[in-house]
Every structure is written in structure tokens, then in C-alpha cells.
Amino acid sequence: MAVRVRFLLLLILLASAVMLPWLGRTRFWDQDEGFFASTAAEMYARGDWIVPTFNGRMFGHKPPWMYW
DSSP states (O other): OHHHHHHHHHHHHHHHHHHGGGTTSSOSSOTTHHHHHHHHHHHHHHTOSSSOEETTEEOOSSOGGGTO
16 A cells, blocks of 8 residues: 555655646647637527627637637
């Protein structure tokens, strides 16, 4: 059991050494996240799975599978 606990502590220490320096360096959400979620919600509400819309107007700049 002591070997298993030692291995787990070593694994946690290694993972921390790899992950901690990168915390806060990148954004968690992209600035377009709300736009994409709103477009997908509108597509679902309208039942139109082919034509993406935003604020009731067609948004044809990106393919529809981007919002699925």
C-alpha cells in the first residue's frame, strides 16, 4: 500500500509541475462563445437545422455543422 500511495503522490506532483505554470495564460472561453450558443439555440427553436440564424436574420458566413 505504501508503494501505491507514493506512486499517487508522485503522479500528483508531476501533474502539478506540468499544469500549474500554464494556469491563467489562456482564456477559458472564446469571445465568440455566446454568439455560437445563441445561433445554435435559434436553430433548435426554429427547427431549422440547415440555415443558421442570429437575431432572426440568416447568418451564412459559416457552415451549419459548425453550430451542431
